Amino acid sequence: MIISWVSGLLRHRTGRLAATAAGIALAVALVAALGSFLTASKSTMTARAVRSVAVAWQAEVQSGADPHTVLAMVRATDGVRGAEPVGFARSTGFQATEAGSTQSTGPGVVLGLPDTYRQTFPGAVRPLTGTATGVLLAQQTAANLHVVPGDTVTIGLPGSAPAHVTVAGIVDLPQADSLFQKVGAPPPSQPAAPPDNVILLPQALFARLTAPVAAVDPAAVTTQIHIARDAPLPADPAAAYTAVTSAARNLEARTSGAVVVGDNLGAALDAARKDALYAQVLFLFLGVPGAVLAALLTAAVAGAGADRRRREQALLRTRGLRPRQVAALAGAEAAVVGVGGGLLGVGIAALAGRAAFKSASFGASTASTLAWSGVALLLGLTVAGTAVLLPTVRDLRLGTVTAARREVGRARSPRWMRFGVDFALLAVSLLVLRAASGNQYALVLAPEGVPSISVSYWAFLGPCLLWLGAALLLWRLAHLALAHGRRLLTLLARPLTGTLAGTTAASMSRRRRPLARAIVLLALALSFAASTAVFNATYRQQAEVDARLSNGADVTVTQSPGAGVGPSAAASLHVAGVRHVEPLQHRFAYVGADLQDLYGVRPATIATATSLQDAYFAGGTARSLMARLTARPDALLVSEETVKDFRLAPGDTVNLRLQDGRTHALRTVPFHYAGIVKEFPTAPKDSFLVANADYVARSTGDDSVGAFLLDTGGAHQSTTAAALRRRLGTAATVTDLTQTRSAVGSSLTSVDLAGLTRIELGFAVLLAAASGGIVLALGLAERRRTFALATVLGARPRQLRGLVLTEAVVLTAGGLAGGALIGWSLSKMLVKVLTGVFDPPPATIAVPWAYLLLTALATIAALTGAALNAARHSSRPPVEELREL
Secondary structure, X not given: OHHHHHHHHHHHOHHHHHHHHHHHHHHHHHHHHHHHHHHHHHHHHHHHHHHOOOOOEEEEEOOOOOHHHXXXXXXXXXXXXXXXXXXXXXXXXXXXXXXXXXXXXXXXXXXXXOOOHHXXXXXXXXXXXXXXXXXXXXXXXXXXXXXXXXXXXXXXXXXOOOEEEEOOEEEEOOOHXXXXXOOOOOHHHOOOOOOOOEEEEEXXXXXHHHHHHHHHOHHHEXXXXXXXXXXOOOOOHHHHHHHHXXXXXXXXXXXXXXXXXXXXXXXXXXXXXXXXXXXXXXXXXXXXXXXXXXXXXXXXXXXXXXXXXXXXXXHHHHOOOOHHHHHHHHHHHHXXXXXXXXXXXXXXXXXXXXXXXXXXXXXXXXXXXXXXXXXXXXXXXXXXXXXXXXXXXXXXXXXXXXHXXXXXXXXXXXXXXXXXXXXXXXXXXXXXXXHHOXXXXXXXXXXXXXXOOEEOHHHHHHHHHHHHHHHHHHHHHHHHHHHHOHHHXXXXXXXXXXXXHXXXXXXXXXXXXXXXXXXXXXXXXXXXXXXXXXXXXXXXXXXXXHHHHHXXXXXXXXXXXXXXXXXXXXXXXXXXXXXXXXXXXEEEEEEOOEEXXXXXXXXXXXXXXXXXXXXXXXXXXXXXXXXXXXXXXXXXXXXXXXXXXXXXXOOOXXXXXXXXXXXXXXXXXXXXXXXXXXXXXXXXXXXXXXXXXXXXXXXXXXXXXXXXXXXXXXXXXXXXXXXXXHXXXXXXXXXXXXXXXXXXXXXXXXXXXXXXXXXXXXXXXXXXXXXXXXXHHHHHHOOHHHHHHHHHOOOOHHHHHHHHHHHHHHHHHHHHHHHHHHHHHHHHHHHHHOHHHOOOOOOXXXXXXXXXXXXXXXXXXXXXXXXXXXXXXXXXXXXXXXXXX
């Protein structure tokens, strides 16, 4: 019996089964695609974190321990690929004489590296000029001393005679921050910046030169064991972080405290696990609503034939089938659409992965892909059971055969509408938003001193309640408009249906519940597409803003400290592709006892080379505050934290202590507080100051420039930077926006977010089109009997087409208007709640108008196609139509 029933459904209800299976396929495909992407993203984050670290661990040998014994123990440890001893010694300073001029530096650091160090850690030292072996100078040190390979440098050592060495090469230390960390110290004790003066010596030479120093002051010379690891790590950054930190603690325990481990790999994985949680947040915020929407679409598709299915089941019961048998037939239908739609969805997900990521598995492992496919298939079966089997079981338990065969039932408002659930949900969502946007709010929580991090999932409540409340409110409004707006509906229908306008309005009013449900479903699909598109566009916008803030401009030339280059050097930087060069001073100033970065700018022209947004400032717009610096040269922009700490009011005098360029002594320079600066190109994220460069130069007798910001019009950035590097050599550091874009921000940014965006937006368009087109088509198909009876009663084909088009117009107008309002509200709340994803927070959200227009056109096209197809079938001979029904 079940086989005969299923075969009959496949022959006579092909369209309905295909539509239901398509809805299930969309839900399955979206979950499988986003789940696989999430797993692949986490694995990519872990791999990138591992590759970003040149030295996994820095194990500092403690006083009294034998470095050779410790080295042997480390090399015998499981998971250690290589280990090299590195000597660290303090220097009183370096000196060099070139062309009769003697240059000296302040205190520095001397490193002793074995010959095999560069083979074990190829990313730790990058040669620039000269040879890669022998005595090597860091790039900044070479610029400070004005030396090149072949010159002699004198190393000052405490308690020992100066040593003279010949420079063999100039190198860059890409990870100097971690290389010179204070191993074992808590984060607040870490140095703010690596030393400016560094020299690298062969291990044997280092041992010979520092032996007298170690004899006088053993603490002045230390040894670290730099460790490279090859132990396999879990794909999830959080699990990898736990494994690495546990292994580091195990090494400390196995050596009985002879070493303290500086866990560079753990620090990188710590940042990656936070980004992995953000990826999980994006999955929940952007993926779950799509899956829910696809499930609602499936339920709507199945519900469009609920009346017919109820009558068929009543007929089966009349002919002797027991309720259990009827339920079994409904279960067979649910299984057919669930399995068929699920398998189709898995195939769609694989095609989407190959189209967006060149891999059907999205780059995830086969096991992970199969696991997510299984979860998605289970979801598809659940949706099918809920949409097809559950209503049947409910009708069998609560309904009667007579009630099931009744054609017209009494329409009554749902309970939620009578109790005002929609208003309550909206009110609670606004309260949650207010709490979430308050002070100290963070979506991803990383408590200081606590090894675990977590997501503040309660923040999801705001968008979720807004989505539900807005949907129910739209349902209420559509229900009321259809119930009490017959006059307006009649006026709308008259140009299309003529004398049948009143009947059309009455029909739509009587069917207000399914029509309101269709309007809400279409609006939710459009709002999902809009909010997803706006979020992704805003994310890309802020990633670009973050990169530009970090680099400063399209290309930035940073001078070495103490180089003394003035603004006139800008003329030498006008290579091909450069439109404007803007000098930017960088000094340090004491505000009371607090040392802060001070940036001197030319207010009239600073915006020519870089972008200044109003969101970077408080107390005025970017243009007005730059005008204040121009009108009053001693004006000063300070950070919000400094304003609170010192209780400043506009116009207050702020005395800064700056280094005088002539005497090199600190002198007090008066400024006047003019506004707050939150962000500024090349500035750190904490406290800093912005002032008029001319006033700073006059007050200190020094017009030296810290950096030059180059505007290339957003093009040829890499080419321009390469040309400048060839021209400047080691005298300055040249960075471009493309280089910084891949380095700054979170590892989430570096994951293929563009591919994820294509998947999300593609599904959003399909859901919007399907929510309008399929639901309208099935709803009209269920009314073929009504159209046939109207034809028998004298309705003309033009009037029937007008009836169909009127319903399509109402559905389209209501869905587009509701979707626009819900999408706008949801986008604002999403950007507000996901504050931690954006750095800095956006001043305005980015609206991808082209995509939104494409979605609207696709939806209108689907609705138009469904309406025209239904209109074509409405003109069939009524006798033939009634015979088929």
